Amino acid sequence: YFGKIIINNSLILNTLPVEEYLKGVLSAEISNEWPAEVLKVQAIVSRTYAYHKILLNKNKSYDVDDTTMYQKFDYNDNNTSINSAITDTKGIIILYQNKPIEAFFHACSGGVTENVGDVFQTELPYLRGVPDPYCSNNRDSYWSFSASESEIKSSLKGIINEEYDSLSLRDIKIYKRTGSRRVGEFVLIFEKNKKQIIKGNTFRLAVGSKELKSLLIQSIRRERRQEGYVFSFSGRGYGHGVGLSQLGAKEMAERGFRFKDIIAFYYRGTTLGGYN
Known part of the structure; x- marks a missing residue:
């Protein structure tokens, strides 16, 4: 493991910097053999998701867990391509009205993403369903x-x-x-x-x-x-269908789209920036 382990009653907490946390998330959530641009996308999406949860859980004893309810985690410091994607996008998150978005993602949209309100009973303007031609014909x-x-x-x-x-x-x-x-x-x-x-x-x-x-x-x-x-x-399709489609993002990267274009496609009306 990396970071500091704290045992608190029935909880075992692993405290570590967000950028190190991302190494474990990306190792568990995406293949390090995928194109560099899609790894950058996943780094930004997962970083944004983490910051959103940190704010949401500020009164809890932990920020996130390691299940699919948050993001999977399997720490590995030896993935050069993943480490590069994290370093190249350091500190960049997705913003809507200057706040980190709830950056849902899933494996494959099957050709169309889903409105967040139809899954999680909350309406967010940047998470509306859109046709996704990049994940419609994936085997x-x-x-x-x-x-x-x-x-x-x-x-x-x-x-x-x-x-x-x-x-x-x-x-x-x-x-x-x-x-x-x-x-x-x-x-x-x-x-x-x-x-x-x-x-x-x-x-x-x-x-x-x-x-x-x-x-x-x-x-x-x-x-x-x-x-x-x-x-x-x-x-x-595979997953709830909300937000980023990982296989769709992979197809976009293989067609030459940059990480900014991919994020703008799946999270409409958002901007990229830093967060203090």
Whole structure:
């Protein structure tokens, strides 16, 4: 590890400078073999995200943790390309009205980013959904996932109404789509024609975000088997879809876009600057 370790009751805290923290974040969040410009983008985005959380959590005993709820962290001081990207952009963050933005990012938009309000119930003018041609045809954008009726019901335990626990899950349909065509709400149809509407993001996180990679779902098919229904989902993209698409940024960098252009594309109406 780097920095100072503090043990505080049930918490183990690692204190270190932001620029050193970024070495661990970028090592965990992005490939050091990607183009230099996209590494610079990730350095600026992750630095901005960190400063925003530092301000938000100023009354807590910690600023960030090392999970995907914040940013993943795996300290490595030997990644020359990552270290160079951090050094070359030292102190630069993304600003909106002279304040660090909430710099959400995800793996792949699947061709269109998402309005932040459709995922996190907050409206931010610089995080509106936009068409993303740089991540629309990526071969890693397409996915499929299947789960049995019992697996889905088990995942949704505590979310499904208790009175439906003993009922067979007959179908899952898309009830509402967002402006980006992601699923805003699902409707679960049980036997006796009992129905329950569930928020798309609630469903995805419960079922598993690594399996149900995004809510940009193109189809849901069901197959009846002896043990019950099996539901198959297919779609595009990976992640919540808000803000920077890492694979889209990679494609832009490979086409010759500079880090400033990439950031301006995904975070509309923002500026770059320093923060004291």
